[in-house]
Structure formats: C-alpha cells, structure tokens
Amino acid sequence: MKRFASMLLVTTIPFFAMIALFLLVPLLSMIEGSFQAEGGGGFTISHYQEIFSNPYYLQAFENSVLISFLSSLIGIIAAVFAAYAITRFPQSLQQRVLVITNLTSNFAGIPLAFAFIVLLGNSGLFVLLAKQLGIDFGQSFTLYSWSGLTLVYVYFQLPLAVMLLYPLYHVIQKQWMEAAELLGASPWHFWLRIGFPVLFPGIVGTFSILFANAMGAYASAYALTGSNYNLVPIRIGALVSGDIFARPELGSALAVLLGLTLAAALVVNEWLTRKIRRDLS
Amino acid sequence: MKRIGLPSLSFALVMLYLFLPVAATVLYSLATEWNSTVLPEGLTLKWFAELYGDPRFLQAFGRSFVLSFLTTVVAVVIIVPAVFSIVVYAPRMEKLVQLFVMLTYAVPGVIMAVGLIRTYSGNGIPMIVITAGAYLVGLLPYLYQGTRNSLLALHARSLMEAAELLGASRWQAFVRIIVPNIMSGIFVSALLSFSILFGEFVLINILVGGRYETLQLYLYNKLSASGHVASAITVTYFVLMAIITSLIVRFTRRSFARKEVS
Amino acid sequence: MSYVQIEHMSKTFHGQHVLKQLDLAIEKGELVTLLGPSGCGKSTLLRILSGLTAPDTGKIYIDGKDVTDVSPKNREIGMVFQSYALFPNLTVSQNIAFGLEMNKVPKADIRLRVQEMIELVGLAGKEQNYPRELSGGQQQRVALARSLVTRPKVLLLDEPLSALDAQIRKNLQKQLRTIQRELNMTTVLVTHDQEEAMAVSDRIYIMNGGRIVQHGSPHEIYTQPHSEFVARFIGNYNVLSAEQLNQIAPDLSIREVAERFAIRPETFREQPVTAEDIRLTGKIAHVSMLGNVTRYELNIGDVSVLVDTLHMSFESEQTGTTKTLYLCPKDVIPLYDTIA
Numbered sequence: 029m030k031r032f033a034s035m036l037l038v039t040t041i042p043f044f045a046m047i048a049l050f051l052l053v054p055l056l057s058m059i060e061g062s063f064q065a066e067g068g069g070g071f072t073i074s075h076y077q078e079i080f081s082n083p084y085y086l087q088a089f090e091n092s093v094l095i096s097f098l099s100s101l102i103g104i105i106a107a108v109f110a111a112y113a114i115t116r117f118p119q120s121l122q123q124r125v126l127v128i129t130n131l132t133s134n135f136a137g138i139p140l141a142f143a144f145i146v147l148l149g150n151s152g153l154f155v156l157l158a159k160q161l162g163i164d165f166g167q168s169f170t171l172y173s174w175s176g177l178t179l180v181y182v183y184f185q186l187p188l189a190v191m192l193l194y195p196l197y198h199v200i201q202k203q204w205m206e207a208a209e210l211l212g213a214s215p216w217h218f219w220l221r222i223g224f225p226v227l228f229p230g231i232v233g234t235f236s237i238l239f240a241n242a243m244g245a246y247a248s249a250y251a252l253t254g255s256n257y258n259l260v261p262i263r264i265g266a267l268v269s270g271d272i273f274a275r276p277e278l279g280s281a282l283a284v285l286l287g288l289t290l291a292a293a294l295v296v297n298e299w300l301t302r303k304i305r306r307d308l309s
Numbered sequence: 310m311k312r313i314g315l316p317s318l319s320f321a322l323v324m325l326y327l328f329l330p331v332a333a334t335v336l337y338s339l340a341t342e343w344n345s346t347v348l349p350e351g352l353t354l355k356w357f358a359e360l361y362g363d364p365r366f367l368q369a370f371g372r373s374f375v376l377s378f379l380t381t382v383v384a385v386v387i388i389v390p391a392v393f394s395i396v397v398y399a400p401r402m403e404k405l406v407q408l409f410v411m412l413t414y415a416v417p418g419v420i421m422a423v424g425l426i427r428t429y430s431g432n433g434i435p436m437i438v439i440t441a442g443a444y445l446v447g448l449l450p451y452l453y454q455g456t457r458n459s460l461l462a463l464h465a466r467s468l469m470e471a472a473e474l475l476g477a478s479r480w481q482a483f484v485r486i487i488v489p490n491i492m493s494g495i496f497v498s499a500l501l502s503f504s505i506l507f508g509e510f511v512l513i514n515i516l517v518g519g520r521y522e523t524l525q526l527y528l529y530n531k532l533s534a535s536g537h538v539a540s541a542i543t544v545t546y547f548v549l550m551a552i553i554t555s556l557i558v559r560f561t562r563r564s565f566a567r568k569e570v571s
Numbered sequence: 572m573s574y575v576q577i578e579h580m581s582k583t584f585h586g587q588h589v590l591k592q593l594d595l596a597i598e599k600g601e602l603v604t605l606l607g608p609s610g611c612g613k614s615t616l617l618r619i620l621s622g623l624t625a626p627d628t629g630k631i632y633i634d635g636k637d638v639t640d641v642s643p644k645n646r647e648i649g650m651v652f653q654s655y656a657l658f659p660n661l662t663v664s665q666n667i668a669f670g671l672e673m674n675k676v677p678k679a680d681i682r683l684r685v686q687e688m689i690e691l692v693g694l695a696g697k698e699q700n701y702p703r704e705l706s707g708g709q710q711q712r713v714a715l716a717r718s719l720v721t722r723p724k725v726l727l728l729d730e731p732l733s734a735l736d737a738q739i740r741k742n743l744q745k746q747l748r749t750i751q752r753e754l755n756m757t758t759v760l761v762t763h764d765q766e767e768a769m770a771v772s773d774r775i776y777i778m779n780g781g782r783i784v785q786h787g788s789p790h791e792i793y794t795q796p797h798s799e800f801v802a803r804f805i806g807n808y809n810v811l812s813a814e815q816l817n818q819i820a821p822d823l824s825i826r827e828v829a830e831r832f833a834i835r836p837e838t839f840r841e842q843p844v845t846a847e848d849i850r851l852t853g854k855i856a857h858v859s860m861l862g863n864v865t866r867y868e869l870n871i872g873d874v875s876v877l878v879d880t881l882h883m884s885f886e887s888e889q890t891g892t893t894k895t896l897y898l899c900p901k902d903v904i905p906l907y908d909t910i911a
Contacts, residue, residue: 035394035398035479035480035483036394036395039390039391039393039394040391040394040395040399040402042387042391043387043388043391044391046387046442046445046446047409047446047449050425050442050445050446051409051412051413051421051446054421054423054424054425054427054428054429054443055412055416055420055421055424056424057424057427057428058420058424058427061427106319106323107323109315109316109318109320110316110319110320110322110323110324112316113316113317113319113320114320116316127554127558130554131550131551132327132328132331134504134546134547134550134554135327135330135331135547137508137510137511137525138510138525138528138529138532139334139508139528139543139546140330141532142334142532142539142540142543143331143334143543144330145532145536146330146333146334146337146540147330147333153333182326183326183327183330186323186326187327190323201654201656203652203654204656204658206621206643206650206652206656207650207652207656207717208658208673209623209643209644210621210622210623210644210648210649210650210718211644211669211670211673211717211721212644212673212674212721213644213669213673217673221658221669222658222660222661225660226659226660240415243417244416244417244418244419244420245417246417246418246419246510246511247510247511250510250514251529251532261419261511264419264420264422264423265419265511265514265515268422268423268426268427268515269422269426269514269515269516276423276426276427279423280423280424280427283419283420283423283424286417286419287416290415290417294415305660306701307659307660307661307662307701307702307703
C-alpha cells in the first residue's frame with residue numbers, strides 16, 4: 029500500500045504542480061485582474077463597462093465573430109465534400125492524402141501569412157497575373173482587406189476540418205445505403221434523411237472547434253498588418269505587451285470575454301445537436 | 310455512369326487551395342527576380358545561400374531547436390509517468406485530467422499569455438522560462454492522448470499486475486516493462502509536440518518578443534526586409550515539418566505493425 | 572418457370588470464382604434456405620438476387636420477368652441485413668415507414684400499413700423508440716417489418732438471427748416462419764447454422780465452393796445426404812469407408828456399391844427393432860453429456876464411432892465398459908462423392 033502511494037505521489041506532484049503554475053494560477057489571476065482597477069486599486073467592473081461602451085472593442089468582437097464564423101462555414105462546407113471524396117479513394121491512397129493534408133496544417137501563422145503575401149500581396153503572383161490580363165482589383169480586393177484575411181483563415185481551417193470530418197464518415201455503414209437503396213431511396217434521399225442527420229452532431233462539433241480556433245488566432249493577422257486589424261486577439265496582445273499603452277487589466281477583461289464567447293459557442297453547439305438528433309438525448 | 314460529382318470537385322479545389330501557397334513560396338525562394346512577370350525570370354539558390362550564411366538565422370534556428378527540444382523532453386518526463394500512474398492506479402482522477410486537457414486545448418494562446426504576464430512578469434523569473442512552462446501545459450493534450458492510447462493498447466494494468474506477482478517492484482516494472490513497450494508511441498507524440506512548439510508564435514512574441522529570437526520571430530522580422538529570403542526561411546521550415554511528419558508516419562506504422570503480429 | 576429462377580450464375584471476385592454456373596429455382600410462397608460454410612458464395616448469391624452486386628454471367632427471373640439488369644430499387648425485393656442496418660436517427664415507425672415514403676405512398680396509407688406491421692411483428696408500444704433503445708431481437712423485428720411493409724415479391728434474409736442469443740433465436744425462428752406463412756411471402760434465407768435451416772425451411776440448398784451440392788426438403792437432406800460434405804455439415808454423421816464398415820459390421824449386406832458410408836449417431840439402438848437389425852459390440856472410449864442426449868465414443872475393433880442415445884438412465888455407463896447396440900441396414904447411407 030505504501031509503495032503504491034509513493035509512486036502515485038512522486039509522479040503526479042510535478043504534474044499537478046505544472047498544471048497549477050502554468051494553467052490554473054494564470055487563468056485565475058487573469059479573471060481576478062479583470063476586476064482590478066489599474067495599478068491595483070481594488071475591485072471594479074469598470075473594464076467591462078469600458079469594453080461594452082467603447083465601439084472600438086465592440087467592433088473587435090464583431091469582426092472576430094464574423095471572420096471566425098465565415099471562415100469556419102466556408103471551411104466546413106468544402107471539407108464535408110472533400111472528406112467524403114477521400115473516403116471513396118483506395119485505402120492506401122486515403123492514408124497518403126490525409127498525411128499530406130495534415131502536413132499543410134503546419135502552414136499556419138507567420139509562414140502562412142507570408143505565403144499569401146507571395147500569392148496576393150502588393151506584388152503577388154495573382155496580382156501580377158491580373159494586371160497582365162488587364163484586370164484591376166483596385167481597392168475592392170487586397171490581401172490586407174477583410175476578404176483577404178478571410179482567405180488566410182479559410183486556409184488554416186481546411187486541413188483541420190478535413191482531418192476532423194474524415195473519421196466521421198466511418199460511422200455511416202455501407203449497409204445503410206444498401207438498405208435505403210432497396211427501399212427505393214435515391215442517393216440524394218439517403219443523404220438527406222439518414223446520412224446528413226447522422227453526421228450532423230460531428231459537423232456541428234467540428235464547426236465549433238474551427239470557430240474557437242479562428243477566434244483565438246493571432247499570428248496570421250498580426251503578421252499581415254501588425255496591430256492594424258481590429259480583432260480581439262490582436263487587441264489583447266496589444267494591451268498586454270505594448271510597452272507604453274499596456275493596460276493588462278483591460279486586456280484581462282477582454283480575454284475573459286473572449287473565453288466566454290468560446291464557451292457560449294460550445295453551449296449553442298450542444299443545444300443544436302440535441303435539437304436535430306433527438307435519438308441521442 | 311461515373312461523373313465528376315460535387316465531392317471530387319470540392320476535393321480537387323481544396324487540394325489546389327492548400328497547395329498553391331506552398332508551391333508559390335517554393336518558387337519564390339528559387340526565383341532570381343519576380344517583380345513584374347507572372348513566372349520568375351530565372352532560378353537560383355542564392356537566397357538559400359544567403360540565408361544559411363546569416364549567423365542570425367543559424368542562431369534563431371538553434372534557439373527554436375533548443376527551446377522545442379528541451380521543453381518536449383521535460384514535458385515527456387513529467388507527463389508520461391503521471392499519466393501512467395493515473396491510468397493504472399488512480400483511474401478516478403482521469404476525469405480531472407481530461408478536464409485540464411480540454412481546458413488547455415480550448416483556451417487560446419492569447420488568453421494564456423495575458424494570465425502568464427499578470428502572474429509572472431516583473432518578479433525576476435526570465436520570461437523565457439515562463440514561456441517554456443506554458444509550452445509544457447500546451448503539450449498536455451497531445452502527450453496525454455498518445456500515452457493513454459499506448460497504455461490501453463498494451464493492457465498496462467494487467468502487465469503491471471503480472472510483473473508485480475513475479476516479484477518486480479512498481480518502479481522496476483514501469484522502467485523494464487512499460488517504458489520499452491510504449492516507447493515508439495511516446496516517440497510519435499514527442500515528434501508531434503516538437504513540431505507544434507517549433508511553429509509557435511503567439512506566446513513567444515507576446516511574452517518574450519525580440520529578446521529570444523526564434524525562427525518564427527526571425528521570419529516575422531524578415532517579412533518586410535526580403536521576400537526571397539523570407540520564402541527561403543518558410544521553405545526550410547516546411548521541409549523540416551515534412552521530415553518530422555514522415556518520421557511520425559513511419560513510427561506509427563511500425564508500432565501498428567508490431568501490434569498486428571502479437 | 573418458377574417464381575424466382577436463377578440460371579447459369581457466375582461471379583468472380585479478384586480472380587476468385589465465388590459462384591460457378593449456378594442454377595436455382597424457388598416457388599411462390601416458399602421459404603428456401605441457402606446453407607453452407609462461410610465463403611461458400613451464399614451471401615454473394617443473395618446480393619446478386621437483390622441487385623446490390625452484379626453477376627458476371629447468368630440470368631435472374633422474378634415472377635416471369637428478366638430482372639438481371641433491373642436496379643435494386645425497382646426489383647421489389649425486401650432485404651434484412653445481418654447487422655439489421657436500421658437507420659439510427661429514425662424511430663421504429665419512421666424506419667418502417669421509410670420505404671413507403673420513398674415510393675410516395677399517401678400519408679394515411681403509410682400510417683395504416685406501418686401500424687399493421689408493428690402489430691404483426693409484436694412491437695406495439697415501441698413505435699417512438701430509437702433503434703439503440705431496443706434489444707437485438709427487437710431491432711431484428713424492426714428490420715423485418717421495414718422490409719415487409721413495401722410488400723416485396725421476394726424477401727431476402729442475410730444471416731438475420733446470427734447475432735442473437737440461442738433462446739431469442741429459437742423464438743424468432745418460429746415467429747419468422749409464422750409471419751412468412753401468413754403473408755405467403757417468397758423468402759430466401761442465408762445461414763451457416765444447419766439447425767436453423769432445418770427448423771424453418773421448406774427447402775434447403777446446400778452450397779460449397781460456389782456450387783449447389785444438394786437440395787431438397789429438410790427431411791431429405793438430413794436423412795439422405797449425397798456426399799461426405801453434406802453428411803458432415805448437416806449433422807454429426809459417422810463417415811466410414813467401405814473397409815471400416817465391413818470391420819464393424821461384417822454381417823451387413825450392402826446393396827449399393829460406394830466408397831464411403833454415413834451413419835447418423837442416433838440411429839444406433841440399444842434394442843433391435845426389425846429382424847434385419849445387426850448387432851455391434853464395442854468398448855466405450857469416452858462419454859459426454861449433451862443435456863438430453865448422451866454421446867458415446869465407441870471403439871469397435873480399431874474403428875471409432877459416435878453414438879447418441881437419449882439420456883434416460885440415472886447412471887450413465889462408464890468408460891471402458893462394453894456396450895452392445897443394434898443398427899438397421901437402412902440407416903447406412905452410401906455417399907457418392909468425396910468432397911474434402
């Protein structure tokens with residue numbers, strides 16, 4: 029009994045110490061900080077009041093939610109079909125395609141932003157091509173606009189979406205399709221009535237992971253224009269690391285609200301899943 | 310009968326979309342001049358030569374390597390034995406660990422950075438140490454999952470019981486029986502961990518900034534300087550990731566093959 | 572022409588001949604079983620009948636029409652899969668109604684027919700349940716109801732009971748047979764379980780290596796196996812060479828000339844019944860209790876035979892004792908080929 033206790037203790041004490049020091053304490057300290065007046069003047073909710081009354085920060089939330097929602101939506105729609113296409117390849121090819129897809133997921137953050145500069149930057153490949161063809165995007169599209177940033181976000185959502193959706197298709201048994209066919213259903217009817225509803229919880233779950241992933245994304249936007257995009261992570265980064273304008277307490281409050289947004293997305297996900305798939309509840 | 314359906318079309322478009330930026334970057338890193346024409350005017354290796362001759366690049370690469378490698382080693386040493394004793398001897402604690410795993414996975418780096426700055430900045434501990442600590446926690450989801458899968462596939466609980474009935478102490482049994490058997494699984498998780506840390510930018514940029522220039526920070530600083538050199542950095546980084554991925558695939562296959570034989 | 576007729580059916584998978592020039596005929600209202608070991612081609616034959624797999628050569632006729640090139644959904648065939656293949660996101664009544672909805676049956680009719688089916692298979696009260704809330708036996712009955720409700724011309728059952736416990740299986744066999752008779756439904760059952768085949772079939776086709784090796788009523792198959800394969804597959808037949816038979820029963824006069832003979836273990840009797848019965852004496856090498864039957868392994872000279880007797884005495888005989896038995900010459904069945 030004693031040896032048992034000692035091994036468990038020796039191995040788990042550093043483990044839980046690590047979690048406490050680098051996960052729990054910082055998170056709690058951040059929440060506590062968000063209610064502290066600047067410079068340590070006691071409890072206050074003024075940071076939250078400031079965020080909710082300042083259009084600049086509200087705008088940041090709106091921008092973040094919009095770009096995250098849009099990029100997740102585009103990513104998931106493309107991936108639902110692409111992942112299905114992969115399941116129809118021969119087995120060995122499937123594995124290879126997945127490995128390659130996964131490899132491109134390393135293309136995120138700074139390298140990704142840079143690759144898009146090469147393609148769509150001010151003297152990017154496609155911009156030059158367009159110029160030669162006599163098309164002028166002018167002000168309607170540049171990489172540094174919102175539509176440009178959305179393209180970058182879609183890029184890093186795609187591999188993640190494909191990797192998460194691919195295993196879902198294994199839930200769909202081939203015999204369901206055969207049974208449906210014998211009962212007179214067309215493939216379209218099968219997917220509408222059986223396939224898609226069965227996949228739905230997984231698709232919604234994947235969507236919320238993508239959404240959270242985009243909401244927290246910092247590097248790509250930062251690399252493209254520094255602090256110019258008005259996105260929540262960029263604002264937080266600027267508030268806590270800026271040397272002159274550092275306002276860590278306000279940054280903490282923004283971070284808490286960002287965390288709450290992610291939690292809310294999870295709740296909506298649960299609710300939606302239950303509504304569509306009543307057999308799971 | 311066979312027609313190009315929506316799935317195939319969409320697959321082709323996704324692949325094209327994923328590969329275009331990679332291809333363009335590779336081409337750009339090899340191009341002599343590429344300012345006004347659609348295709349590069351000539352091919353050259355001079356950007357790579359310039360890059361590899363830059364001591365600042367080598368230092369940044371070295372820093373990234375050391376930071377990712379050491380942190381991965383420490384994370385393996387802390388997390389693997391803990392997950393082992395929890396899975397085998399205290400399965401009730403798994404729920405708690407899973408909660409932490411979820412939390413680590415769900416909380417974005419930016420939020421972590423805020424908490425870490427508030428907790429640790431200005432009290433004498435170098436921020437690079439704090440960053441490494443945050444990395445340890447960041448690796449938890451990957452190492453937890455990898456270790457747990459290996460242990461379950463091995464039936465670690467019965468193996469430990471068998472070893473103990475034969476007179477081995479728990480530590481002996483762990484070191485002599487469990488560790489060698491889960492080694493390849495852990496190695497795969499460690500490689501994955503290493504590649505994740507190698508590409509990390511948020512924490513290092515917010516917590517440390519220019520004081521410890523990693524490859525990602527070096528690339529960021531080079532973006533405005535030279536496009537060609539920046540492509541060469543990106544390509545180098547991508548090749549390294551490709552090597553690590555192929556190692557992961559190879560070792561995953563090997564540990565699978567062994568399981569099928571037994 | 573029979574109601575269902577298959578002619579010269581062949582199928583090759585990856586260079587392997589799964590079905591070899593196979594012919595088969597089923598009459599209207601019959602329950603026919605395809606029985607054979609795994610890999611004999613019986614499931615492939617069923618899938619070809621359903622249209623889910625296309626044959627290489629051969630023709631299929633249902634109700635006088637050539638349906639070889641008709642798509643599965645236009646063949647008017649119902650099928651119950653081994654895994655049931657119930658749609659997990661639909662309730663019991665939605666599952667059963669699915670085929671009717673696909674065929675654009677009016678809503679009121681659907682409700683009526685679904686309710687009728689639910690009562691027929693005994694699932695009243697479970698209409699709103701989802702498949703995962705049902706037991707295996709209940710799921711099986713939903714699958715049956717779903718394939719019957721569209722009133723198919725032929726019902727195909729692919730090992731429908733193999734995933735169930737012995738007790739439930741027995742009950743469902745009986746229920747299946749009752750429903751099939753009530754609806755006069757032409758049915759093809761695939762199974763590897765000879766007891767099941769015996770219990771429910773009008774006729775049995777025994778398959779091996781992509782061919783039909785024997786067919787007939789359960790009684791014919793059981794009492795008159797034509798080959799060693801059938802004799803061994805259908806029961807625990809003793810298969811003896813002519814030489815071995817001569818050794819254990821030298822007095823036996825055999826009319827037919829054959830290399831091998833089959834004797835069912837339960838045909839040995841402790842008392843003679845007819846004047847022709849011959850007497851055998853052997854030593855008990857092994858005794859095992861199979862519930863109501865006691866099985867002896869009896870050594871007669873150096874030939875070993877299995878003997879089943881009803882377990883009636885309070886004490887069974889011990890290993891090593893000598894036992895005398897009687898055998899009727901009619902129960903010695905000549906086998907005409909020796910398929911390994």
